Amino acid sequence: MKQFFAIIEETFREAIAKKTLIGFFIFSTLIIVIAFFVFQSDDVRKAMAEVQNTSHNGNNNADMMAAVVKATVMDIFYAAVSNILYFFIICVGVFATSGLINSQMEKGTIDLLLSKPVPRWLYIFGRYMGGVLIIALEATWFILGMWVVVSTATGMWNYGFLACAFFITLGFAGIYSIVVLTAVLSRSSALSIIIGIGLFFLNGLISLGHAIETMVASSGKSWLTMIANILYYIFPSNSMGSNMGNLLMGKSIEWVPIFVTIGLSGVYLYLATLAFSKKEF
């Protein structure tokens, strides 16, 4: 366990040294500060005030309707913000963390590491968990900051927004497991970034394809349905965006994509550790 924490600690040190952690933190803080000033601007405050006034015009039915409209608008707003953050954090996260695997496989470093009484799989698992924790930290900071800014400005505290940090981290964990596998197999940071980002965009298409699966099936093109289904259950991190939307709109969460993501992350990570265990340096 001490070895595991030592590897995670070193992963954080490396991320700090490479300025990725601080760069991510500064950028997200900047976005939070900009959001704060936007929500404090006259135009936005006037718009917010109008919404507040329409919900207090003395007519109970109208008040209720206005409140519902206001809540819905805010839910959609939160859902949009969470999806933008999801897209941004995962893309930047893949760039920021892909090098963490290859840096420990560099000539001169790997010999030292493998001479220590540490099982090989622990180096991969430790680095993976280190990378995921870095993104979890950044996502939590980003989400928390945006939540405070938006909620103080609107007066509507949607606690579901905070849970988006979990979905973003889970989505990243899924993509990152494939980045790690690619890095171990290819020993190329560039290729693992391309695969990671490419897969992330492909995920969006798969989610879309899955959403229209029923329609495609009803048109009789069963092979399209089959492909959509196969892709849906091969690639992790599907439907995290729509799940965040569901959460924020008060709808029920789809649990299948969550379990599929956790399961596939485990499978890809296992394959990465297996490949690393058999690799010669």
Added chain:
Amino acid sequence: MEYILTTDSLVKRFGGGAKAVPALQGVSISVKAGEIYSLLGPNGAGKTTFIKCMLGIVFPTSGSGYIFGDPLGSINSKKRIGYLPENHRYPLHLTGEQVLRYFGKLSEVDPVLLEARINETLGLVGMNDWRTMKVRKYSKGMMQRLGLAQALINDPDLIILDEPTDGVDPVGRKEIRDVLTHLKERGKTVFLNSHLLSEVEQISDRVAIMRQGQIITEGKVQDLTSQKNYYEVQIASDQFAQAISLLSPSSTEPEHNKMTIVCETPKELDAQLDLLRSNNISIGAVIPKRSSLEDLFIQLIGNSEVQRASVK
């Protein structure tokens, strides 16, 4: 004497089929506890591959080996090993003591003892003054010293060093030699891989010479370097020519009034000396002749291969 490291017919081939490159071709060695054992050979002989097999960094194609009774590359054996690889590279963002702390934790050094071990090893290699400096600012010599400290951080029983004095100045080399001698005095076993033959000769108990993945000779340094039956005889300058005519030496150094004679038995040596004395030739000295490890190395490896290795 207990053997702590044994290998039996260790074979390693890189690649497969017709293009397979044989790196090790049946290497069998045994290293005793408490000795300094050196592996010599030209570049590409398979020395580093052999070390990597010992540590499980590469996997043998066939053959077997044990360190402290555990199979090569096992976690148990690594707990008692310290390793300094050739061209090692530490995370450049760490300071010297952070490097030792990190590798100490990976080596499962007791957290209570770790700080004391860091102080001790840094002191041993003379790096205390630079412990808080980032590794990226270290010179090659400082990196080697830190590497040695890193190899010692878990107080290992077997220390494997691959070119430990590479890039170190003469003073630093002497200090590293002293450290290795100190370790031997403490009962530690040192497995040394070096091409600095004079250094190996000074500190090693036994050496093995490897060529093309095979051990071509192995033994105690004294045994390998003593040239049996060769004697250097020193004669007064005015009698040197006469002495040559009497003895027919195998080689001469007229400028130093020295000649080398070959005698199969001590009696034959006595007879040769009696012959000189009976002709009133003064004998300055008679010294059994030794060759250096370098002479032996060149003799075994061959001049052409040595030259090729040095070009690499």
